[in-house]
Amino acid sequence: MIVYLNGAYLDRAAARVSVDDRGFLFGDGVYEVTRAVRGHLFAHPHHLRRLERGLHALELAWPVGLGPAELTTVSERLLLENGLADGEATVYVQITRGGEGVPRQHVFPPASTPPTVFVAASRFPSREDLRRRGAAAITEPDVRWGRCDLKTIQLLPNILAKQRAEAAGAYDALLVRDGLVTEGAQSNAFMVLDDVMRTHPPGPRVLTGVTRDVVLEIAAELGLPVREEAVHAIDLSRTSEVFFTGTTTDVMPVVQIDGRPVGTGRPGPVARQLQEKLRERLDAVTASPLA
């Protein structure tokens, strides 16, 4: 696999960063994962805007010579060079505050310190079978920090929750904070309650996922009743459908929570319609227009 690191295209095994890198020392960076279909990036302007918001919140500038347009070019080149321009793939982009050669200190390094930019493409991890059958989930306390709206590499709580899900034979965890379902450890969460599709409203407690927003658009087109209002964890037992959404998650129906069936115990009509319409949008993607 060829990856991009700070201006160079090199073999993944040769792609190494300094131990001084603030990504490695502090988790001081942001990332994006974009889905690609036949070499074309899906909803890329949306990902680029979120990346920009993250950079801004961390007081990071776009790397010199690598703005949104160049990042798109790099991503498309990696898809091509790695034989991923057919079928589906994902492109991972990470930007950290760099820091090579700068002594470790919490405060930002000199403004002249170049950020570290890492881009890699991979085959899309299709879980189509699981999406058809539906997945299991567990509930877990949401112990993440107060800026979950930023897509940063501060992912230890997400990892630990996801690992607990894995250990329980589940696909992901439904995170619960102050009695409310916020989102998944690696996805957004939707619940159909009293015939209304519900998800946590935007704000510092959730990431406004790209697929979340696409799914909300589709739901509006289909005329499905939707409310961006959090669901109480105690009402999970009354939901007729639950599903996760995300770039690699797609629309993943949840048919069991903490061992108890959701609704009929099979994927429901809302999730199935959204899967189908998302598929149509993915298949319609062509060369990505820039933000």
Added chain:
Amino acid sequence: MIVYLNGAYLDRAAARVSVDDRGFLFGDGVYEVTRAVRGHLFAHPHHLRRLERGLHALELAWPVGLGPAELTTVSERLLLENGLADGEATVYVQITRGGEGVPRQHVFPPASTPPTVFVAASRFPSREDLRRRGAAAITEPDVRWGRCDLKTIQLLPNILAKQRAEAAGAYDALLVRDGLVTEGAQSNAFMVLDDVMRTHPPGPRVLTGVTRDVVLEIAAELGLPVREEAVHAIDLSRTSEVFFTGTTTDVMPVVQIDGRPVGTGRPGPVARQLQEKLRERLDAVTASPLA
């Protein structure tokens, strides 16, 4: 500077980790900073125990062949080889879940994946002048995650708070959660209120700092009234003394908060006594016994 990375001693500039390293991708690791006097590690058993607790919480084992005894040997060798065996220095240890060659995924890599171990020694950043004069602090919302008792490399909120302090000309930030002072962005916080020395009790909202514990021991020896009970931010204006403690912080008197003087606006007698007694303990340190 010679550093230690995964079994090798090499020049810091040559010390590089894979882009797959979960430290770099997820902030999936723990660290310690230990103070050294004349080549001897101060309170090292305490640091090793905390490191072990962190590894355990992250479900990481001690790296094969690198338990507490070997880590001590590595640390002492780095102090010697880098000409830091005279005067004062610090030793930084970081252990991440590794991941080289493993495709990026939230769930843990195969159990056979070796962790990454990075150890480096540096000259102690003495701020003796500032400790004598006293420092300024700002208050900042504490937006960290729910496991601040673990010394992990999830440090972005700490960095951002510390940077805001720096931008305001202050030394550190007093973090406030639910109206209570928890600790500093890079230190523990003590406040003298109504003649009682107060600090946030141990628990998931604060790190039980090594220097915090040493200072509590010293206070007990001196017969100073102490309560491990959080102070309300609104009571900061009534404190007669405030000070930060930490391995690189030592005992740092805070003489100004958000632009307003603390007590007399000069370091107070409690902080001064603790500085002196800590100094005595540091000067008495000899070859470190193991935990």
